[in-house]
Amino acid sequence: MAIHEQLLAAIDGRRGTEAADRLCEACVVLFDVDAAAISLVFDGANSGTLGSSGEPARTYDELQFLVGEGPCLDSVTLRAPVLVIDLADRDEGRWPVYGPAMLDLQIRGVFAMPVVVAGEYVGALDLFRIEPGQLDGEQFSGAVVAAELAGAPLLDLLDGDLHAAASDPLSNAWSDLNSLSRAEVSQATGMLVAQLDIEPAEALVRLRAHAYATGRTSTDVARDILDRRLRLDAD
Amino acid sequence: MTEPPRETRVLDAVVSLVDTLLEDFDVVDLLTELTERCAQLLDVAAAGFLLADPLNQLRLLAATTEQARELELFQLQADEGPCVECYASGQPVSIADLRTAGDRWPRFVPAALDAGFTAVHAVPMRAAGIVLGALGLFGARPGELSDADRLVAQTLAHIACVAILQERAPTPATVMPQLRSALASRVIVEQAKGLLRESLDVSVEDAFLLLRAYSRANGEHMTDVARRLMTDRNARPVVVSAIAEFATPST
Numbered sequence: 001m002a003i004h005e006q007l008l009a010a011i012d013g014r015r016g017t018e019a020a021d022r023l024c025e026a027c028v029v030l031f032d033v034d035a036a037a038i039s040l041v042f043d044g045a046n047s048g049t050l051g052s053s054g055e056p057a058r059t060y061d062e063l064q065f066l067v068g069e070g071p072c073l074d075s076v077t078l079r080a081p082v083l084v085i086d087l088a089d090r091d092e093g094r095w096p097v098y099g100p101a102m103l104d105l106q107i108r109g110v111f112a113m114p115v116v117v118a119g120e121y122v123g124a125l126d127l128f129r130i131e132p133g134q135l136d137g138e139q140f141s142g143a144v145v146a147a148e149l150a151g152a153p154l155l156d157l158l159d160g161d162l163h164a165a166a167s168d169p170l171s172n173a174w175s176d177l178n179s180l181s182r183a184e185v186s187q188a189t190g191m192l193v194a195q196l197d198i199e200p201a202e203a204l205v206r207l208r209a210h211a212y213a214t215g216r217t218s219t220d221v222a223r224d225i226l227d228r229r230l231r232l233d234a235d
Numbered sequence: 236m237t238e239p240p241r242e243t244r245v246l247d248a249v250v251s252l253v254d255t256l257l258e259d260f261d262v263v264d265l266l267t268e269l270t271e272r273c274a275q276l277l278d279v280a281a282a283g284f285l286l287a288d289p290l291n292q293l294r295l296l297a298a299t300t301e302q303a304r305e306l307e308l309f310q311l312q313a314d315e316g317p318c319v320e321c322y323a324s325g326q327p328v329s330i331a332d333l334r335t336a337g338d339r340w341p342r343f344v345p346a347a348l349d350a351g352f353t354a355v356h357a358v359p360m361r362a363a364g365i366v367l368g369a370l371g372l373f374g375a376r377p378g379e380l381s382d383a384d385r386l387v388a389q390t391l392a393h394i395a396c397v398a399i400l401q402e403r404a405p406t407p408a409t410v411m412p413q414l415r416s417a418l419a420s421r422v423i424v425e426q427a428k429g430l431l432r433e434s435l436d437v438s439v440e441d442a443f444l445l446l447r448a449y450s451r452a453n454g455e456h457m458t459d460v461a462r463r464l465m466t467d468r469n470a471r472p473v474v475v476s477a478i479a480e481f482a483t484p485s486t
Binding site: 002004079080081113114116118119120121140141144145147148149181182183186187188189190191192193194195199200226 | 288289290291292294295310411412415416418419420421422423425426427428429430431432433434439465466468475
């Protein structure tokens with residue numbers, strides 16, 4: 001089974017934070033790490049841990065928001081993965097506070113893959129290892145796939161009307177994820193940003209919510225917005 | 236009027252593209268230019284780069300056209316058609332006459348014929364032993380790609396790979412994040428097209444041309460301008476007015 005199928009099987013149709021937790025649990029099993037967490041760096045006020053493989057993972061992850069430095073924050077800023085093979089390495093000084101604090105918690109290896117929603121780097125999948133060591137090629141590419149999938153629970157979290165979406169049997173966040181990256185959906189997202197004076201991620205959430213509510217595909221809704229047959233109301 | 240021989244034009248294109256690679260460049264802009272060169276050098280009507288995201292879905296990164304109907308055709312290839320076959324097999328695919336391929340791709344073929352294309356070809360894009368995607372070529376007249384054509388297409392596809400992966404020597408670990416980053420840039424560019432369509436009341440095609448021309452005139456990367464438009468709320472009105480002003484100078 002391809003890695004994305006294994007991850008999808010682990011998520012088993014769950015949504016929101018529950019999906020994020022399951023994705024993290026699957027990462028621990030599949031990529032030989034000891035803990036995993038998904039965190040969101042949106043606008044300063046909205047940062048935090050969305051899902052985790054368990055309490056320790058949540059602790060490792062939340063610590064970076066407390067001290068203001070760490071793998072998730074760096075991977076969003078750099079728009080690239082952050083890979084620390086051994087925090088105990090003398091030359092490894094990138095986090096003067098977070099690094100020693102993690103060593104106290106017995107964590108040596110830290111890896112973060114950025115999560116992208118609506119073209120924006122909004123968070124990261126953080127992986128933690130007790131033993132130092134590199135992610136091998138397959139673990140690395142698997143983690144990239146997991147980070148790609150993590151976009152769906154992040155979108156859920158941004159959607160205030162998640163329950164309506166989750167109870168709609170027609171809605172499938174996971175098959176949706178592909179159509180949400182199509183050109184017309186991005187273009188319509190841009191139009192909504194101008195029309196409603198909102199940010200792109202919120203615009204994408206609004207577009208998707210309208211598709212759920214009307215039982216149509218995101219692509220169809222996007223086309224109607226582009227052709228000015230449909231206008232979404234401001235809140 | 237005599238045109239220089241094709242070899243000269245190919246070399247010209249390669250030299251100018253590689254020159255760009257040695258400078259600071261914008262990946263979506265450069266790949267769009269590559270598709271334009273493909274169309275000229277190979278005498279095809281349209282060309283586009285489809286790259287795979289981490290979930291193995293092909294996504295359009297750049298194309299000669301911003302026409303909705305043709306973009307749609309490229310996107311349809313995420314599901315079926317020469318590009319997705321080329322991506323799956325890692326081998327070039329060439330259909331000299333689409334009318335014979337209706338059974339092979341029941342959705343793609345009628346759509347392509349409708350759009351006025353009769354021949355399609357795809358060459359793979361590879362790095363670090365991975366197939367990254369495909370360069371798709373659409374001809375308005377039936378016909379094979381000659382060996383020379385295929386070589387030209389493959390060369391331009393290689394340049395596109397280098398452009399996407401330029402920062403580091405490619406390994407499987409570096410290839411995927413860079414691909415994701417290029418695809419995220421394209422998403423932002425598409426959003427900016429929509430934003431400009433709404434704000435300036437232009438078509439999405441014109442919005443793209445405007446964004447590209449404005450960025451070039453200001454010595455900026457198209458994706459940087461697009462990113463500022465989409466993610467910097469305070470800069471947004473200023474950039475929109477600057478682009479409006481650029482489109483229709485007041486004096």
